[in-house]
Amino acid sequence: MKYKNGNIILFLGIVIVVILTLIFIVGVIYMQINIQLGTLKEDLDLIVRSCAYKNVNIEKLKYFEYEFNIDKMKEDISYLLRENYISDIKLLRLSYDDSKNYFDISLEIKFIPLIKIMKKNELNILINKQVKFKLMEVEKNNN
Amino acid sequence: MCKIFVRLLFLLVIIYILNYHPLNKLIGKSYTFEEIIDIVGIPKYNKNNEKINKEIYNKYNLFVYSSPENILKKTNLQRFKEVKDKGKYSYNKKKGEFFILGTNYEGDYVYNVYFPVDMVPESLPDKWNFIYYSSFEKSWNCNYLYIEQVEYMKETNLLFDKIDLKNKTCDSYNFVEYNISPIKYGLGKFRLNTLATWKTMGIISTKRRAEDGTIRDSVFATKPMAVSANIKSWIDVKDKVDMSEDEDSVNIDISFGCDVINLSKYAKEYHIKNITSKIYINDRYVDSVSGSKTANLDKKIMFAISREKDEIRAKDVILNIRVESYMYTEFLVDGLMYDSCSKEVLVKIAPKKLVPINSIDINLLKVHNGTLVVSPLVQTTKTNIENSSGIIEKGRYLALSLSLNLKREYYENFDIYVNNIKQDYEIIKDKNNIIVLKLGVEDNFNVSITTWKTLRDTYGSIFDIENQDIGRRINKPNVIKIIVKLNVNKINYEYLVYVDTVDYYMDNINYKYFDNVTNFEELDNIYEI
Numbered sequence: 001m002k003y004k005n006g007n008i009i010l011f012l013g014i015v016i017v018v019i020l021t022l023i024f025i026v027g028v029i030y031m032q033i034n035i036q037l038g039t040l041k042e043d044l045d046l047i048v049r050s051c052a053y054k055n056v057n058i059e060k061l062k063y064f065e066y067e068f069n070i071d072k073m074k075e076d077i078s079y080l081l082r083e084n085y086i087s088d089i090k091l092l093r094l095s096y097d098d099s100k101n102y103f104d105i106s107l108e109i110k111f112i113p114l115i116k117i118m119k120k121n122e123l124n125i126l127i128n129k130q131v132k133f134k135l136m137e138v139e140k141n142n143n
Numbered sequence: 144m145c146k147i148f149v150r151l152l153f154l155l156v157i158i159y160i161l162n163y164h165p166l167n168k169l170i171g172k173s174y175t176f177e178e179i180i181d182i183v184g185i186p187k188y189n190k191n192n193e194k195i196n197k198e199i200y201n202k203y204n205l206f207v208y209s210s211p212e213n214i215l216k217k218t219n220l221q222r223f224k225e226v227k228d229k230g231k232y233s234y235n236k237k238k239g240e241f242f243i244l245g246t247n248y249e250g251d252y253v254y255n256v257y258f259p260v261d262m263v264p265e266s267l268p269d270k271w272n273f274i275y276y277s278s279f280e281k282s283w284n285c286n287y288l289y290i291e292q293v294e295y296m297k298e299t300n301l302l303f304d305k306i307d308l309k310n311k312t313c314d315s316y317n318f319v320e321y322n323i324s325p326i327k328y329g330l331g332k333f334r335l336n337t338l339a340t341w342k343t344m345g346i347i348s349t350k351r352r353a354e355d356g357t358i359r360d361s362v363f364a365t366k367p368m369a370v371s372a373n374i375k376s377w378i379d380v381k382d383k384v385d386m387s388e389d390e391d392s393v394n395i396d397i398s399f400g401c402d403v404i405n406l407s408k409y410a411k412e413y414h415i416k417n418i419t420s421k422i423y424i425n426d427r428y429v430d431s432v433s434g435s436k437t438a439n440l441d442k443k444i445m446f447a448i449s450r451e452k453d454e455i456r457a458k459d460v461i462l463n464i465r466v467e468s469y470m471y472t473e474f475l476v477d478g479l480m481y482d483s484c485s486k487e488v489l490v491k492i493a494p495k496k497l498v499p500i501n502s503i504d505i506n507l508l509k510v511h512n513g514t515l516v517v518s519p520l521v522q523t524t525k526t527n528i529e530n531s532s533g534i535i536e537k538g539r540y541l542a543l544s545l546s547l548n549l550k551r552e553y554y555e556n557f558d559i560y561v562n563n564i565k566q567d568y569e570i571i572k573d574k575n576n577i578i579v580l581k582l583g584v585e586d587n588f589n590v591s592i593t594t595w596k597t598l599r600d601t602y603g604s605i606f607d608i609e610n611q612d613i614g615r616r617i618n619k620p621n622v623i624k625i626i627v628k629l630n631v632n633k634i635n636y637e638y639l640v641y642v643d644t645v646d647y648y649m650d651n652i653n654y655k656y657f658d659n660v661t662n663f664e665e666l667d668n669i670y671e672i
Contacts, residue, residue, distance in 0.1 A: 049652075049653070053649065053652075058649070060510070061648070061649070062538060062539055062540060062648065063508065063509050063510035063515075063540070064509045064510065065510050132653055133652060133653065134652065134653055135648060135651065135652055136536060136594070136645075136648065136651035136652070136654050136655070136656055137654075137655045137656065138521050138655070138656045138657070138660055138663065138666055139655050139656065139657040139660075140657070140660060140663040
């Protein structure tokens with residue numbers, strides 16, 4: 001009986017260790033992602049907006065028409081990301097929604113975690129973001 | 144011979160006498176014979192269906208029917224005497240006088256007072272021995288319509304041919320006034336035949352005992368009752384009237400009318416059957432006034448002179464105002480009395496004060512579905528105070544919509560100055576007297592209202608910006624001066640509009656503006672240009 005109980009305790013101990021190990025691994029990877037990609041996500045607003053500035057048709061914008069050279073913007077964004085953040089990055093989608101005045105951008109990033117957990121030692125991370133690009137708005141409320 | 148003379152004089156009892164005074168002066172020269180008989184109401188045919196004779200009227204100023212020649216066919220009383228120089232009538236290529244000129248309305252003969260006498264009297268009429276007849280006295284007591292006529296006939300001195308006793312001549316073309324009147328000699332010695340009127344002589348016949356004891360008939364005439372009575376037209380109007388630059392028309396007060404002058408004790412205003420004044424301006428009938436039994440007419444009218452449509456130059460207009468007046472009395476034989484007067488009025492029309500632009504709308508230029516449209520500018524309590532049309536970001540386009548008040552071809556060009564610096568523009572619409580100018584909000588415009596960029600530049604950091612600083616006025620509104628030059632007068636007309644400017648529109652992307660916006664609900668409206 002004592003033996004049986006000892007086995008159970010051993011089994012549970014092993015399970016707990018495995019779980020803790022997994023939590024540790026996931027935590028490490030998560031922290032790695034946050035550390036490496038958090039800045040990117042934050043800077044993506046500025047990157048998209050600056051590229052939008054560069055590639056917007058200024059003449060049309062004078063008349064409140066939003067028209068961008070999207071292909072050039074993709075190139076510029078990809079270049080900036082690769083140069084400053086992660087080399088292995090793929091810009092999946094970039095579009096501007098006139099009605100909402102937002103850019104929708106989707107990025108795919110290949111990520112190599114510090115702890116190898118699978119045979120293939122890389123992760124594909126998909127990032128979707130909306131970046132506002134709108135001319136000055138007038139609000140009704142006063143101070 | 145004497146008997147013929149007496150008979151002649153006797154027959155002259157019912158004669159209508161020619162006008163004593165040169166009536167040509169009084170009878171309207173502007174009116175034809177037909178017009179006169181129409182106005183006065185003299186029938187064109189008498190009771191015997193004989194036509195009124197224009198020739199006799201022209202020669203003797205008498206309204207008679209038929210003609211001396213026709214009378215000649217009807218009666219052996221008719222005679223013609225040749226009077227070489229003074230004869231008024233022509234018959235068989237000879238000048239002279241017919242004894243009977245025609246008939247009156249009743250069909251009775253009208254005798255010619257100018258018919259030469261058959262024999263010369265032996266003394267002047269005031270020495271004659273007139274014979275009393277009761278029938279003569281009764282002739283004064285008939286029911287005459289106007290007692291003044293009868294009184295006049297009683298009191299006035301009588302006229303007779305000029306008699307030259309020495310040379311034994313009697314001039315029937317030259318009446319002389321003798322100191323004889325019925326009231327002085329006794330009414331029973333004079334028979335009242337024809338009453339004098341304002342313009343025609345009266346006729347009185349008498350019987351007298353001549354020195355040889357024979358009884359002779361004589362016919363006397365009287366002067367007309369009011370030979371100098373006349374009608375006088377008048378106009379009361381300013382010599383000069385000004386139409387100012389602000390006026391498109393001016394009213395000219397005109398009073399006009401006429402007065403009957405030189406009425407006498409015997410010629411009364413209630414003898415006037417009709418009196419009329421007509422006013423003509425530049426030969427076009429305008430108005431009239433008429434009356435009866437009155438010696439004065441007046442009427443006030445207001446005549447409007449308008450500037451010709453689209454006429455903008457100075458001009459002097461001369462109005463020729465003419466008043467024509469006529470009157471006739473109850474005595475149809477007086478005919479028509481006429482007078483006219485005229486006056487020129489100078490209307491000085493100043494060049495019209497031109498207002499080339501009715502209104503200026505200033506809006507934000509946009510493109511919507513590929514078409515240029517406009518939207519209102521942002522207006523706040525602060526812009527309203529400074530008469531600013533609103534706020535626009537630098538780099539954008541303003542749409543200045545000018546509503547033209549004059550013909551398009553009057554406009555030579557439009558110049559635009561922003562803060563006194565000339566600026567180019569583009570005309571994006573020129574139709575139906577609306578011109579829309581596209582004006583870029585370029586460097587000439589000063590930032591007058593704060594936004595984030597201004598404040599960030601001021602404070603050095605975006606974090607120090609307080610919301611209440613957004614929309615603060617830092618400069619007066621920009622002045623857009625529109626100079627309109629007209630080719631018709633080469634005058635420049637200036638119009639000022641004010642607009643507030645914030646930072647370049649690319650600097651305000653993703654920023655918000657809020658400062659007591661007064662037209663928030665209108666800002667999304669778009670309007671066709």
